[in-house]
Amino acid sequence: MRPDLSRLRRQLTLRYALFSVLLLLVFAAAVYRQVSEARRSLLSLQLQQLASTAAAELPLLHHEHDEMARGNLPQHPKVPLTADFATVEWGADHKRIRWFDPDLQELVAEGDFQPAGTTVPPPARRGVTTVLPLANGMAIWRPVISRSAPGTGKPALDGYVSVALSSAAAEAELTRLRQGLLIGIVVAGLVAAAGGQWLVGVSLRPVRRQIEKLVRFTADASHELRHPLTAIRALIGTLRHGSGLEGAQPVVGEKLMLIDQTTDRMGRLVDDLLLLTRFDRQIDDRIGMVPFQLEELVEDLADLYQDSSREQGLRLITDLQGPAHVVGHPQQLRQLLGNLLVNALRFSPRAGTVTLALRLQGEAVQVWVDDQGPGIPPEQRQLVFERFWQADASRSGSANTGLGLAIARSIAEVHHGKLQAIEAPGGGCRMQLTLARQA
Secondary structure, X not given: OOOOHHHHHHHHHHHHHHHHHHHHHHHHHHHHHHHHHHHHHHHHHHHHHHHHHHHXXXXXXXXXXXXXXXXXOOOOOOOOOHHHXXXXXXXXXXXXXXXXXXXXXXXXEEOOOOOOOOOOOOHHHOOOOEEEEEOOEEEEEEEEEEOOOOOOXXXXXXXXXXXXXXXXHHHHHHHHHHXXXXXXXXXXXXXXXXXXXXXXXXXXXXXXXXXXXHHHHHHHHHHHHHHHXXXXXXXXXXXXXXXXXXXXOHHXXXXXXXXXXXXXXXXXXXXXXXXXXXXXXXXXXXXXXXEXXXXXXXXHHHHHOXXXXXXXXXXXXXXXXXXXXXXXXXXXXXXXXXXXXXXXXXXOOOOOEEEEEEEEEOOEEEEEEEOOOOOOOHHHOOHHHOOOOOOOXXXXXXOOOOOHHHHHHHHHHHOOOEEEEEEOOOOOEEEEEEEEOOO
């Protein structure tokens, strides 16, 4: 049958939309990664700035702590440092700052943020600035070194600063970014699908016109060929059965018989082309479909080909299960199954067996024909249904035009069925037809 351009259009549109969505996904992933890394870098920079500010406050905290120890200042659990650290972005719920003396005794803490993880590195890393990842943010540990110790002039350790910042604000931004990118991808995918549908439709218009021209040409040529072939056969019949061959040599009669056989074969070929053209035009044949018992049609075909199979030294056996009630064109299905039987009889070796079977499979009915020929290689099982395709010598014959299985496949498609070539259980080839069964 002709290519289903509507289906091809849908497939191309779907592929175009999928490609567009994939491209957008890659772009969105790259954007999201860049923004995520930028937010992480910004969080790290703010963390370092806050740690530097906190480190600058450590000497003041030491002084206040000493004054409290001497009793010059009242005892209080927390030194308020709102001027430097209680900013709008990093409120008390989003930060946690802790100051330690050199013995790791906490001097004071600022902020209510609860870090999900440790903010104090192991002993081997406490002497250097260390960034510590948290499940809900990021922390930094920083030793504070004074310029010189009293009386020695050498750098001295004043203590440590631990700063932790929440990543809640950054995660909220990234969540909004993900949602925005997802909505954008969906909208862009729909727009790409609509645009692809239009573009593919415009691109397929010339192809559709060429196919229509080819179908019309095939139909017209086949129709016009029938008249001269009919005239040739009529003329040959007149010469053979009339008085036109009186006194002619026997070889002339033999040549006329060959011409008659060739003309008859060409006539069948033209009829097959006309039938295929009808299928190509997608004529709706549902009006002519009738309900009938498929197993009775199959049994009649088996009786019809019994004599032919015996003449070829073959055994035709049937294995039918019924009732198989279907709706379709009996003559077309008879032609379909007849083509399958003819092929099976042609390719089976002498003294071989051809099996014609019918089985009920749930809501479907399957009819298959098994031969004992050389079989069909897997890579050729779809090609055998192409028009004018010829297999090798073991699967072809001089009288084979290459249209029988193409017509069979077209008839199966008209009946919304499936015809496929598979390997027979005992070797050879199985041609299997699957149709919907009527309740």
